[in-house]
Amino acid sequence: MTTVKPIPEGYTSVTPYLIVSKAEDALAFYEKAFNAKLHLRLDGPDGALAHCEFHIGNAVIMMGTENPQFGWKSPTSLGGTPVSFMIYTDNCDASFAQALAAGCTQIEPLEDKFYGDRAGKVRCPFGNEWSIATHKEDLSEKEILARMMKLYG
Numbered sequence: 001m002t003t004v005k006p007i008p009e010g011y012t013s014v015t016p017y018l019i020v021s022k023a024e025d026a027l028a029f030y031e032k033a034f035n036a037k038l039h040l041r042l043d044g045p046d047g048a049l050a051h052c053e054f055h056i057g058n059a060v061i062m063m064g065t066e067n068p069q070f071g072w073k074s075p076t077s078l079g080g081t082p083v084s085f086m087i088y089t090d091n092c093d094a095s096f097a098q099a100l101a102a103g104c105t106q107i108e109p110l111e112d113k114f115y116g117d118r119a120g121k122v123r124c125p126f127g128n129e130w131s132i133a134t135h136k137e138d139l140s141e142k143e144i145l146a147r148m149m150k151l152y153g
Contacts, residue, residue: 015060
């Protein structure tokens, strides 16, 4: 008898689940902007994409199309989102340029941050916000706090 793992292989304890206006269009966009790789696709009875799972790097993200019947509303319908996603990449400058070329809108330009990353933020056409970063310095909590206080204090 095999034992079923309570967390499926390749998943983590927390997996983001995006609700977007049109999952089909968002999936194609994320493939272009963030090199997303489709892992699972489930089409509904009408043939439209109902649920999918994809990877960006080693992260799994689930996504579905908004559906008022289920209370699923996209950031576009809500007028924004309080959630932001962080993508770490080997070359944030190239990844940021790729996202902008694909159609993202810049929210914050790329810059070296006090916490040791080079990062910037974009908004995709589906209303989600994505920080794109490359880690540049390993800093202690004390060093980060000191830099933060110098910057904001």
